[in-house]
Amino acid sequence: MMARVRGLSAVAVLLFSVLLLAACTDSGNDQQSSSGTGAGQEAELQQPKVVLASTQAVPLVYTTGKPTFVTIGTGGISGVYYPTGGAIANMVNLKRDKYNIRATVEATGGSVFNINGVLAGDLQFGLAQADRQFQAVHGLAEWQSRGPQKKLCSVFSLHPETVTLVATDDSGIRDINDLKGKRVNIGNPGSGQHQNSLDALNAAGIDLAEMEVVEVKAVKAIRMLEAGELDAFFYTVGHPSAAILKVTRGERKVRFVPIVGVDTLFVLHPYYVPSRINMKYYPGAANKGEDVESFGVKATLVTSTDVPAPVVYAITREVLENFETFKAQQPAFSGLTKKSMLQGLSAPIHPGAEKYYHEAGLQ
Numbered sequence: 008m009m010a011r012v013r014g015l016s017a018v019a020v021l022l023f024s025v026l027l028l029a030a031c032t033d034s035g036n037d038q039q040s041s042s043g044t045g046a047g048q049e050a051e052l053q054q055p056k057v058v059l060a061s062t063q064a065v066p067l068v069y070t071t072g073k074p075t076f077v078t079i080g081t082g083g084i085s086g087v088y089y090p091t092g093g094a095i096a097n098m099v100n101l102k103r104d105k106y107n108i109r110a111t112v113e114a115t116g117g118s119v120f121n122i123n124g125v126l127a128g129d130l131q132f133g134l135a136q137a138d139r140q141f142q143a144v145h146g147l148a149e150w151q152s153r154g155p156q157k158k159l160c161s162v163f164s165l166h167p168e169t170v171t172l173v174a175t176d177d178s179g180i181r182d183i184n185d186l187k188g189k190r191v192n193i194g195n196p197g198s199g200q201h202q203n204s205l206d207a208l209n210a211a212g213i214d215l216a217e218m219e220v221v222e223v224k225a226v227k228a229i230r231m232l233e234a235g236e237l238d239a240f241f242y243t244v245g246h247p248s249a250a251i252l253k254v255t256r257g258e259r260k261v262r263f264v265p266i267v268g269v270d271t272l273f274v275l276h277p278y279y280v281p282s283r284i285n286m287k288y289y290p291g292a293a294n295k296g297e298d299v300e301s302f303g304v305k306a307t308l309v310t311s312t313d314v315p316a317p318v319v320y321a322i323t324r325e326v327l328e329n330f331e332t333f334k335a336q337q338p339a340f341s342g343l344t345k346k347s348m349l350q351g352l353s354a355p356i357h358p359g360a361e362k363y364y365h366e367a368g369l370q
């Protein structure tokens with residue numbers, strides 16, 4: 008436990024561990040302990056109300072000796088998660104005199120990798136799509152064989168992410184149904200987009216066997232597309248995305264392909280919402296003007312019951328107390344409000360975060 012959270016006094020750590028196990032584990036997972044496995048069962052699992060743990064006994068003890076090191080798992084360096092993790096780490100590192108916390112970020116394979124890293128104690132925080140958080144909490148999708156992940160806690164949610172389908176203009180792909188017979192990247196297995204693309208294809212009635220399926224990280228998919236080795240890729244990402252902007256400015260013309268006619272998605276999966284990509288961000292794309300329709304989820308920050316409350320409190324507090332500075336660090340954060348950062352969470356809120364939300368009158 009807490010292999011990489013070092014520096015808090017032994018007594019404080021023990022106290023936090025007991026409190027957290029009691030608080031976070033009991034607070035939300037009872038109602039989420041369905042062993043459901045399929046999409047139909049997902050629809051029956053309501054997005055659970057976040058059940059708050061008791062905040063009474065969360066002492067805030069920061070050591071003056073050795074610093075506490077925390078690592079935030081992000082995504083590929085070309086995505087929005089990587090700079091988002093950097094922005095979060097910055098906020099708390101600026102107050103190292105107060106908290107004695109040193110936060111660093113790690114480039115990773117994405118949401119699924121991060122959730123598993125947090126659960127294993129290799130990461131203290133991770134960025135993860137809200138749908139993947141939901142699935143881990145309920146023991147679905149990648150967590151089906153392991154069951155509900157009771158250690159998982161949420162901290163806050165962040166920017167909206169859209170399931171984005173980008174295709175070369177000369178591939179002739181204008182609709183999700185045109186993917187048949189094409190070379191399509193559905194995302195690396197550790198990513199959030201992997202399941203999103205499977206869900207979209209399934210809703211469109213496309214069998215994987217009808218396409219040439221590639222499963223690589225977004226950054227590699229972009230390189231392959233530019234090199235003519237791929238016709239299209241799925242990427243669940245916030246907009247504007249620097250990586251996608253770059254591909255729209257490349258020599259090979261690309262377009263955003265709408266994902267429409269997939270309404271069963273919203274019936275089967277409670278966490279998906281209709282979403283649009285604003286083309287004002289991508290003037291170099293072959294499709295001009297009109298927003299491109301698709302569906303999306305929210306990005307969230309997750310942690311584990313093993314991470315001490317003062318650490319989670321410090322991160323939550325510094326991001327929220329310096330909200331305008333934080334928001335200005337990423338164009339994808341433009342729609343964020345403090346209130347919206349408490350929406351779309353299915354894992355119980357970590358007591359350290361909850362303590363701040365109570366103090367700030369947000370809960």
Ligand code: GLU
Binds near residue numbers: 082117118197244245
């Ligand atoms: N949503 C992607 C994932 O979960 C990451 C997007 C990003 O890096 O901004 O893998």
